Amino acid sequence: MIAADIISDGLFAAVAAMGFGSISDPPMRAFKYIALLAALGHAARYCLMTFLGVDIASASFVAAFIIGTGSVWAGKKVFCPMTVLYIPALLPMVPGTYAYKTVFSLIMFLQGISSPTQGSEYLQAMIFNGAVSFSVIFMLAVGATVPVFLLREKANSMTRGSRYI
């Protein structure tokens, strides 16, 4: 049952990554690797958060690191820069709900401004949602960039000798 949960999590994350990625017009040859990386990363984050109780930001960092490292390997195969592979793969993990709930809490705070108790509750919700969304986005991007820092030369010559131009 646990295995089925993990696999279905990866599977739906892969579909989400391909779909959200397709909005930004990636090369057709990159799709299968985007799906693979997104599935690995999202399933890893799911395992860390559900079974090991890791917080969302650290789990996102680990997942992004896996995706970033995978994109070094896959980028060389399809002659795509790392960002072309890892940004779409990260998209399902971008904390969209937290981001717009930050704005909602602000609106509700302004509506309940005359009642101090209610007002402070919404203000707290705003800081909570804002902090989570900012740190997760930050950790996602940094986690995926760490392999670039470690492998400067290799990471910057992914498209060298491309067969596709």
Add this chain to the structure above:
Amino acid sequence: MEQKNVVEIADFIARYLSYMLGAGVHTSRVVRNSKRLGDALGVDVSIHTSQKTATLTVMDRVGHVKDTRVLDIPVFPISFEWNADLSALSWAAYDRNMTLDEVKTKFEELVSKPKMNPVFVLFMASLANASFCRLFGGDIWAMLITFAATMIGFFTRQHLARRHVNHYIVFIVSAFVASICASTALTLGLDSAEIALATSVLYLVPGVPLINGVIDITDGHIQIGISRLVNALMLIVCIAIGMSGTLMLVKDSLL
């Protein structure tokens, strides 16, 4: 090298640079690729970038002939295909000693490639949002409603964008349309209606500029990184405004 040649090279590099920045490539890659292209053509390239304009200096190594200009960055839809192809072009120019004319011809060929079919993108984005709904714990009915709501919302976005409506208005309207369609789940009394409603607008979240912004900041291009983040933040505010319109109508409360 004559002034005329330097100006010609600067013309081309300016075009290359503005296409890459316009299509949402992170700054350090654009700078690196432009310098490599300059290397291949025998000139030094220095660039200063900001959100809407860039400054470019091209200098010949032998005669110290210079050309400096400020260029406007056009707005293109984000394109990873251009990112990959134009990066490969800079390496090809460097490795194969291509002449300026050859590089120019190749560039025109690469940027005029047809884009992905909009109907296919519409279908994929709807499918993506439906599986997102599943990741948040929605059941099959919530997924179907999210699929339909996203399809209508994304269709609205594509059509408004094609008519060059201001993109803030596009985001507000499409968030409103998608969430009002998803609110039918509440009317039908589904168990996971809340999830369908909450995920219906997620296809709009500007994930690429958000991640690009942080990448730019970690690379030291802090100003343009912050510009990108602020830009994305404005779009998120627009999504929240559009969605709060629906929530005020159907629920009287936002959270």
